[in-house]
Amino acid sequence: MELKENVITLETPIKRGEIEITQVEVIKPTAGALRGVRLADLCSSDVDSLMVVLPRITVPSLTKAECLMLDPVDLIGLSGQVIGFLSPKSVE
Helix, strand or coil, X not given: CCXXXXXXXXXXXXXXXXXXXXXEEECCXXXXXXXXXXXXXXXXXXXXXXXXXXXXXXXXXCCHHHHHCCCHHHHHHHHHHHHHHHCCHHHC
């Protein structure tokens, strides 16, 4: 199995019924996935903006309630992926 750099292994797994989610893939957002949030807020890791966008760009698709219950360490990891997608290639 190839390791994807946009897959985050959660410090605190998410319980969804009988299923335990231990990894979340963050997919590159389209303009539509970013609607309703300010890009500047996302780039500064604004939690409210992340709560809107993360359910749209995660696999498995996290619910807003699950996002609200994320361990702060996991939220920072997911946020870093989102910011990475919004940064121009020249910055890398």
